[in-house]
Amino acid sequence: MAPPVFRFAPSPNGYLHLGHAYSGLMNFDRARETGGRLLLRIEDIDATRCRPEFEAAIYEDLAWLGIDWETPVRRQSEHLAAYRAALDKLSALGLVYPAFESRAEIAKLVSLRETNGPWPRDPDGAPLYPGEAKSLSAPERDRLVASGMPYALRLDMMAACQRATGLTWNELGEGPDGERGTVPARPEAWGDVILARKETPTSYHLSVVVDDALQGVGEIVRGQDLFHATSVHRLLQVLLGLGEPAYRHHRLIRDGEGRKLSKSSRSTGLRALRAAGITPAGIRQLVGLG
Known part of the structure; x- marks a missing residue:
């Protein structure tokens, strides 16, 4: 072995x-x-x-x-080519779309949405993507990309979750609320996460699962601040046909006021x-x- x-x-x-x-x-x-x-x-x-x-x-x-x-x-x-290949595979499944709003425009959209009540936020506290780019026609998307407009490539989370149901992971450490053993993954809590940008052909979520698989990492030891992100990573692993590692999340070292370093x-x-x-x-x- x-x-x-x-x-x-x-x-x-x-x-x-x-x-x-x-x-x-x-x-x-x-x-x-x-x-x-x-x-x-x-x-x-x-x-x-x-x-x-x-x-x-x-x-x-x-x-x-x-x-x-x-x-x-x-x-x-x-190793950007490896991440591009993974992104192309997800795109071929119809799970990736470009979104053209700037960060300021997204903040404005969230503010408008919140006139009707609190807008949902991801486990890190950031608002879920509020835009309508997913509904743009293919010709309109192509036109905007060809025009040179900046964009982020997002995962169609609803469609992705329909392809990978019942996701879990094996937690050898402990989550923020004491989670251990078989933990249910809830990637939908993150909304349509960014997988890449026009100027950067990958993101943390995409590159980390590709790297761990290519390097044969079998036990991922990392801080509890990434515990909830494991849901997205398990989803991407299944969509890309990658192996499933075990996870060991550990406590965070904090300063005297209890803040993450x-x-x-x-x-x-x-x-x-x-x-x-x-x-x-x-x-x-x-x-x-x-």
């Missing part, structure tokens, strides 16, 4: 903090416990925010923590903590892995 595969997949859009350390160490420890392999993936599809110096810092910080990983490292920006928080940044004399063993103690 092949050894289990784990992965740690940070984005190089800032310096790593204690939350990243916890997740990276969790993956590293699980790989050692099971005799498995640990992969490092650099999720750098956002060219406007990702920078080479942050990627270099990721390698430096992880090595300082004592984490090692297999090479070569997979950088998402080098951000890369702008110097007080929990690994580089700042290292400069202050904290050791790798001290980091393990700070995140509860001592």
Whole structure:
């Protein structure tokens, strides 16, 4: 039997903090416990925010923590063709459509909808897509695309859910409300999610399921902030004919006021903590892995 595969997949859009350390160490420890392999993936599809110096810092910080990983490292920006192929497969199923509203126009549409009562929001608190782009005719869509208008490629969630019913996943960790074991997936709660944009041929949801499948990841260890997104990932896995990994969502490391850590928080940044004399063993103690 092949050894289990784990992965740690940070984005190089800032310096790593204690939350990243916890997740990276969790993956590293699980790989050692099971005799498995640990992969490092650099999720750098956002060219406007990702920078080479942050990627270099990721390698430096992880090595300082004592984490090692297999090479070569997979950088998402080098594999856009794989995401395009997955998008084309979904498009061939009639499940993808372009939406042309700007973020400001979407906010205005939501405001108009809310004159009649609260507009539904996804598990992260963002309003569901309120536009009517799905009802545009094919010639009109083609005309708008040909005109050079910016667009987002969205998943027709209703049609997608009709193709994949009864979705669940195996939760080895714990969800925000204590969910464990077989968890029912509810991708419809996210509405018509974005799969790609005109200038970026993929999104987090699409690229993460493609990468995990191509790299043979069998157990996905990540924070509880992505627990509900697993519903979308399970849907895409079924639609694309990909395997089903197990999931192990872990608690989040929070600041003194109970907020999720951000890369702008110097007080929990690994580089700042290292400069202050904290050791790798001290980091393990700070995140509860001592």
